[in-house]
Amino acid sequence: MTRDQLFNIAHTWFESRGWKAFPFQTQTWTAFLQGKNGLLNAPTGSGKTYALWAPVILDYIKKNPDYKKKHKPGLKAIWITPLRALSIEIKQAAERMADGLETGLTVGIRTGDTSSAERAKQKSKMPDLLITTPESMQLMLASKDYASVFKTCGAIIIDEWHELLGTKRGVQVELALSRLKTIAPNMRIWGISATIGNLQQAMEVLLGPHSSALDNATLIRAHINKKINVISAIPEKMDAYPWRGHMGLHLVNEVAEIIKKSRTTLIFCNTRSQCELWFQALLEKFPEFAGELAMHHGSIARETRQWVEQAIRDEQLKAVVCTSSLDLGVDFAPVETVVQVGGPKGVARFLQRAGRSGHRPGQDSTIYFLATHAIELVEASALRRAVADTVVEDRVPYLNSFDVLVQYLVTLAVSDGFYPDKIFNEVKQTFCYQGMTQDNWQFCLNFITRGSQSLQAYDEYKKVEIEEDGKFKVNSKTVALRHRMQIGTIVGDSVMSVKFFSGGYIGSIEEWFISKLNPGDVFIFAGRKLELVRVRNMEVLVRAASPSAKAMHASWMGGRLTLSSQMSELIREELYAANTTTMSRELKALAPMFSRQRKESIVPTDGQFLIETFKTREGFHTIFYPFEGRYVHEALASVMAYRISLLSPITFSLAYNDYGFELLSDQEIDMQMVLDNNLFTPTHLHADLQQSLNATEMARRKFRDIAVIAGLVFTGYPGKVVKTKHLQSSSQLIFEVFRDYEPQNLLFQQAYRETFEHQLEEGRLLLALERIQRQEIVWKQCEKPTPFSFPIITDRLREKLSSETLAERIKKMTASYMKGF
Known part of the structure; x- marks a missing residue:
């Protein structure tokens, strides 16, 4: 069947639904049917699902001209989605076209929500088109004889690649693809990405930077003028x-x-x-x-x-x-x-x-x-x-995530076992592990077989055995069961199920929030007022509370987002524009605030870096405005406080938000001394960061996640989940063993590397300091808090005061501030 005939089938079906194929869709169909790999960049709601389901179905028709009479069973394509919630939509889209063209193709879902009966059915007979998640994909690789299931697969599509890139789930996908390329060498790999800045790199990460898959790849962009x-x-x-x-x-x-x-x-x-x-x-x-x-x-x-x-x-x-x-x-x-x-x-x-x-x-x-x-x-x-x-952020991919690699190797050992040399060559083809050395690889192999140098006396860390022919294999049923239950890279605080005492599931809540409550306390969750009855086996049992009862709102850790680097740059440019005549509607509306800011201080231009100092009854305030996002400011505030304390003994309390940070002290900072000593230098930044922040404590917390992913600690069986504090203490113990006896351990070093690269955004911090060095530092000695400083000061108060008291306090502060105008 020619391409024109195939396209005609698709166009006719589209027309029967009142649709017309977009150029980017037909471009994708063409590239796919030519046997190419690729990345499709298309905005949300533009029809990208059919850009790739259609060619998968057309390819089946091409290979089976008698498709209406004779169905050829076996897995044809896998669609990986990061969100389980999307799987039903994707299945419906595939079924709509497969059934509409009378192909007889079956569509199935394999996620954490799939029933055990459905999984058993899939084991004996795989659907033709399978929709799954990165975690369920790994679970399938942990099944016996997985190669026979995947060898007929002609395509794998990774949806929402921009969401997976720059996460450890994305690394999981890279590893799965490295294995599938060997099992099904003719398999086409396609990614779908919406909003992302570094598209070319995104395609490299997906296909492998030096792989033959990348040589036969194309990047397709949907030019849709969506207003x-x-x-x-x-x-x-x-x-x-x-x-x-x-x-x-x-x-x-x-x-x-x-x-x-x-x-x-x-x-x-x-x-x-x-x-x-x-x-x-x-x-x-x-x-x-x-x-x-x-x-x-x-x-x-x-x-x-x-x-x-x-x-x-x-x-x-x-x-x-x-x-x-x-x-x-x-x-x-x-x-x-x-x-x-x-x-x-x-x-x-x-x-x-x-x-x-x-x-x-x-x-x-x-x-x-x-x-x-x-x-x-x-x-x-x-x-x-x-x-x-259309300015969009880049997503920074992970490098050398050894915790994910260790988990993957045990996954392969749980199923059919693996030969190290063969897997080493596959893993080296991925973006994440392209720089991995033979020594790094040997560490990972030793880790899964002996539990690394400092843990080799303990049998529980010896998960994988080396058989006579050199194959690495898990033979213990307990190890295999525990491993399958813990596959994944999403590690959060322990969550507890919230259930009515009389029965009925409401949702899940973090352990740290519930630990602050006593029986009889009332909290608002999922739109309801609930009274805590008791906590039992990681279950929070509640009853409906009186509508008039005084209640606190449920809260979650990690709630605050930070500005992306592109967003920070855009905000700085907008602020600088407040000094020009080309102002947007929003900036014009802010004219009264800008005039107040100028009365007490300045609105900086692109060549200026603003520092404000003033005194209140709380003490001496020094406020810096890099406009770089709260994570960068958190690190920068600690570095500045540390550097100033080296010049003169002084203690600070720190506050920061997305716009700037505050150093508050009971004694005045000699600002001239700060300026004369060039404290904004990027030199020695790494060492000063380590000294100023409790880097070891931060790395210890980061290590808990790494320990869970690498299988060093077990999170528990269903219904018997290990409490967060127990996980924390177990992982801390191992962290200290590595620190004292095996500091070269790759997982231990990874905890520090991730702390600096991902949590403190050290690279971004360095660029911010280099920018400040090029700017003129403007130090304004103010009489009272400025409009720019107000959000930072009140953010600090918010940590100490209840919302009612805070609202009163802000009201008083605003009133006293406005008196002067």
């Missing part, structure tokens, strides 16, 4: 706008108006706590929304989430308050409007969320941006420019 309308909600009276936000709840009326005007609305919050608060606030102020408003975040029970997804699809709901749990995929055709509460901290995330609105090819997207405080309007302006210029 994104970004509307900033600007209050009529800017004086009423707070200088720092507390979840943005003062904008509840604006959001209600948007909900009323639209058929369906998604309200995106950055954290689960903020999501819970907004849901409550909307219902309390607008009780008429009851039954039309729902909530969606990752900790709510799966059944509830699926109901919400279906209900908004069917337009039974008018609005959903959600987190990044709805950033991706789920095909909400009818969503008309998207609201972003507070800065999303990254352009890619913002574009992804905007794409939920008008999630159909050819439709415009509309997103309302609600700044929670005045300076966040600068972010709104920066985002609007980023959308217009």
Whole structure:
């Protein structure tokens, strides 16, 4: 069958549904049918699913001209998605076309939600097209005789590659692909990516930087002029706008108006706590929304989430308050409007969320941006420019993640066993392990067979045996069972199931939050007021509390996002523009704030770096404004405090947010001495970081995750999960053994490397210091706090005070500050 005949089949089917194929779709079909690998870059809601399901089905038709009469069984293609929630949508899309063309192809799902009966059925008869996740893919590699299942596979598609790149789940995918390339050498590898800056590198990571797969690859970009309308909600009276936000709840009326005007609305919050608060606030102020408003975040029970997804699809709901749990995929055709509460901290995330609105090819997207405080309007302006210029972040891939490699080697040993030389050559082809030495490899082999140098006296670490012919194999059923249960790279705090005492699952919550409560305490979770009855076997048993009961909101660790480097640069450029005549609508609205800032200090230009000092009853404040994001500021604040303390003995308390950081002391800093001694030098940064921060403590915490992934500690059986504090103490013990007896251990060293590279963003910190060195440092001695400093000061207070006390305190501070104007 010729390509024209095949395309004709696809076009006819598309037309029968009232669709027309986009040029990027036919380009992808052509490349796929030519046997090429590749990466497809297309925005959310543009039809990328059919860009790759269609050629998979057409390829089957091409190879089996008698396809309507005779079905040829066996796995034909695997579709890997990072989100289980997307698997049903992807399955429906594949079935729609496979059934519509009468191919007889079967479609199956294999994720953590798949029932054991369905898995058993798949074991005896694999579906033709399989949808799975990175973790379930690894589990399949841990099955006996996996090669016979995969050898017929002609294609593997990795969806949402931008979400996996720069994570250890992405490394898992790299390793799985390295194995599958050997088992099925004719298999085509395709990635689908939406918003990402480093597309060429993304393709290299997917296919392997020096592999033959990359030589036969193509990058296809969808040029779809999808219009994104970004509307900033600007209050009529800017004086009423707070200088720092507390979840943005003062904008509840604006959001209600948007909900009323639209058929369906998604309200995106950055954290689960903020999501819970907004849901409550909307219902309390607008009780008429009851039954039309729902909530969606990752900790709510799966059944509830699926109901919400279906209900908004069917337009039974008018609005959903959600987190990044709805950033991706789920095909909400009818969503008309998207609201972003507070800065999303990254352009890619913002574009992804905007794409939920008008999630159909050819439709415009509309997103309302609600700044929670005045300076966040600068972010709104920066985002609007980023959308217009399509500025998108790079995703930085991981290198030498030895914890993931150790897990992978045990996976291969659990199934059919492996010969080291063969696997070494495969692993070296991946991006992550391209620089791995023979010594590094030998360490990993010793680690899985002997438990490394310092643990070889303990049998529990000797998981893999070396057989006579040199094959590495796991022969213990207990080791195999434990390993299969712990496959994966997502390590979070221990989560506990929240259940009604009378029965019924509500969702999951982190152990650290529940540990602060006593029986009888009331908390708000999943939109309900719940009274804690007792905690039993990692289950939180609750009953419905009285509607009038005083309750605290559930909160989660790791809630705060930080600005991406591209976002930081855009915000700085917008701020510098405040000194020009070419100001955006948002910057013009901020004119009263800028004039107040100039009265006390300055609004810096691109050649200036601002430092402000002033005294309050709390002490002496020194505030620096790099505008680089909270993680960079956290590290920079510690380095500056350390460097100043070397010049004169002084103690600081530190505060930081996305815009700057504060050093607060009971004695005045000699600022001239700071400037004269060039304390912003990038020289000796690494050593100063190690001295100023408790790098060992941070590495120890990071090591817990590495220890879990590498299988050094066991997280427990279902229903008998090991508590976080026990995991922490077990991993700390091993960390200390490595530190004292085996400091060259690769996993121990990895903990430090990840702390500096990923947590403290050392590379970005270095670039920030180099930029500050080129700028003129402007030191302003102020009489009182400035509008720029206000969010940082109140952020520090927030850590100490309850929300009610904080609101009162901010009110007083604002009133006393405004007296001077």
